[in-house]
Amino acid sequence: MTQKQTLTVRDNRTGDEYELDITDGAIRASDVGKIGKTEDEAGLAVYDPGFTNTASTRSAVTFIDGDKGILEYRGYPIEQLAESSNFLEVAYLLIYGELPTREQYERWEHEITFHTFVHEDIKTVMRGFRYDAHPMGMLLSSVGALSTFYPEARNITDEQIRHEQIVRLIAKMPTLGAWSFRHAQGKPYVYPDNDLSYAENFLSMLFRMSEPKYEPDPRLTKALEVLFILHADHEQNASANAVRSVGSTQVDPYSAVSAGIAALFGPLHGGANEAVLRMLKRIGSKEKVPAFIEGVKNGDERLMGFGHRVYKNYDPRAKIIKKACDEVFEVTGVNPLLEVAQELEKIALEDDYFVSRKLYPNVDFYSGLIYEALQFPPEMFTVLFAIPRTAGWLAQWIELVDDPEQKIARPKQIYTGGRTLDFVPASERWK
Numbered sequence: 372m373t374q375k376q377t378l379t380v381r382d383n384r385t386g387d388e389y390e391l392d393i394t395d396g397a398i399r400a401s402d403v404g405k406i407g408k409t410e411d412e413a414g415l416a417v418y419d420p421g422f423t424n425t426a427s428t429r430s431a432v433t434f435i436d437g438d439k440g441i442l443e444y445r446g447y448p449i450e451q452l453a454e455s456s457n458f459l460e461v462a463y464l465l466i467y468g469e470l471p472t473r474e475q476y477e478r479w480e481h482e483i484t485f486h487t488f489v490h491e492d493i494k495t496v497m498r499g500f501r502y503d504a505h506p507m508g509m510l511l512s513s514v515g516a517l518s519t520f521y522p523e524a525r526n527i528t529d530e531q532i533r534h535e536q537i538v539r540l541i542a543k544m545p546t547l548g549a550w551s552f553r554h555a556q557g558k559p560y561v562y563p564d565n566d567l568s569y570a571e572n573f574l575s576m577l578f579r580m581s582e583p584k585y586e587p588d589p590r591l592t593k594a595l596e597v598l599f600i601l602h603a604d605h606e607q608n609a610s611a612n613a614v615r616s617v618g619s620t621q622v623d624p625y626s627a628v629s630a631g632i633a634a635l636f637g638p639l640h641g642g643a644n645e646a647v648l649r650m651l652k653r654i655g656s657k658e659k660v661p662a663f664i665e666g667v668k669n670g671d672e673r674l675m676g677f678g679h680r681v682y683k684n685y686d687p688r689a690k691i692i693k694k695a696c697d698e699v700f701e702v703t704g705v706n707p708l709l710e711v712a713q714e715l716e717k718i719a720l721e722d723d724y725f726v727s728r729k730l731y732p733n734v735d736f737y738s739g740l741i742y743e744a745l746q747f748p749p750e751m752f753t754v755l756f757a758i759p760r761t762a763g764w765l766a767q768w769i770e771l772v773d774d775p776e777q778k779i780a781r782p783k784q785i786y787t788g789g790r791t792l793d794f795v796p797a798s799e800r801w802k
């Protein structure tokens with residue numbers, strides 16, 4: 372027997388019944404709005420701060436099953452992409468929906484490689500920041516500033532123009548990110564080297580000094596590629612939602628992506644790996660782990676890098692990062708905090724407090740260790756997240772622009788303030 376895909380709702384205020392269609396496991400908020408609607412009264416609204424149970428879009432970009440610990444980009448499991456693909460191929464897959472043919476990939480790689488330079492005036496913009504400017508502040512401002520260099524980007528419905536901006540954004544993010552890093556160190560900005568791959572060139576712009584050619588260790592390049600792939604998208608998270616919300620005004624993609632960077636800057640989003648590192652340093656040694664765990668169980672603090680709003684199983688990205696850690700430490704020497712992290716994980720995964728609450732390591736548990744081993748200061752961690760996430764933001768943005776159902780994002784409110792008060796001028800109020 373086929374089930375009827377509807378929901379019957381009885382409004383006990385009036386006794387009226389409504390039948391709402393269910394499509395893909397969701398009812399439409401606009402149908403809810405018909406409940407109790409009269410000429411004088413607004414219909415029922417849905418109150419959902421933080422959008423914890425509101426689907427804002429249909430999307431074919433990224434699939435997550437948090438209970439099973441599954442993450443797929445365009446249907447491809449993250450494990451396979453991290454093992455056998457590279458960041459530029461994954462970026463193409465996310466943005467254009469299909470794995471590229473050889474010709475498409477070669478053209479894409481060529482285009483990205485030859486758009487890595489930024490206008491010299493952008494360098495001047497960046498030079499204008501204070502000597503200790505936070506690199507994320509510099510990144511979001513300089514990406515926003517790009518919109519002034521490419522005014523044609525406002526034409527968001529022209530596919531060719533749109534493609535050009537996508538190429539520019541993916542190509543220039545490492546340049547802007549690396550320059551933000553060098554700025555705080557008082558070191559000269561390093562121009563892109565177009566003989567190098569995407570990840571190699573980024574490492575060159577970060578670390579090159581007087582050597583005529585920077586030759587990064589292939590193991591570090593591979594680890595960076597893997598980290599970039601793992602961070603490339605994560606469906607409707609806070610920054611993707613920021614890009615979509617700002618993008619829904621039909622603004623240019625530079626402005627929309629800079630909104631995404633701003634959202635990522637917040638400690639509840641991009642900053643958790645920094646907190647993990649601080650926690651590991653504070654614990655200091657393996658011997659102190661049991662006492663720390665007891666403190667967590669007593670509610671003194673949280674075990675940072677554990678637990679996730681969506682994953683109620685091992686975060687699939689954490690497994691892959693753990694493996695990448697070993698490869699990086701082969702080059703840099705083992706980070707002594709790794710021992711502390713491993714002991715924390717071992718004890719927590721056996722402890723009923725964590726097991727019963729389905730608290731498993733998330734992506735941030737090990738990534739900070741790698742970043743530190745690569746000699747990045749904590750302020751750079753979120754920049755390293757923003758660079759690959761640009762691919763995901765753009766994939767989400769294109770989907771939004773092409774979706775005829777999307778409208779300018781404009782939530783409702785439940786108004787709680789005063790009404791029809793009589794204004795008294797300051798000259799009378801302050802007598």
Ligand SMILES: CC(C)(COP(=O)(O)OP(=O)(O)OC[C@H]1O[C@@H](n2cnc3c(N)ncnc32)[C@H](O)[C@@H]1OP(=O)(O)O)[C@@H](O)C(=O)NCCC(=O)NCCS
Pocket residue numbers: 643667672673674675676677678679680681728730733734735
């Ligand atoms: C990610 C996070 C915010 C998800 O939160 P959430 O889905 O809202 O889960 P809740 O805060 O409702 O937690 C559910 C239970 O697990 C506990 N819990 C959740 N994360 C915990 C952690 N990291 N350490 C200890 N206890 C934790 C909560 O205290 C709560 O216990 P209770 O039921 O006894 O009150 C949360 O797990 C957390 O703060 N983790 C640490 C920070 C972090 O690593 N963030 C990066 C995410 S990628």
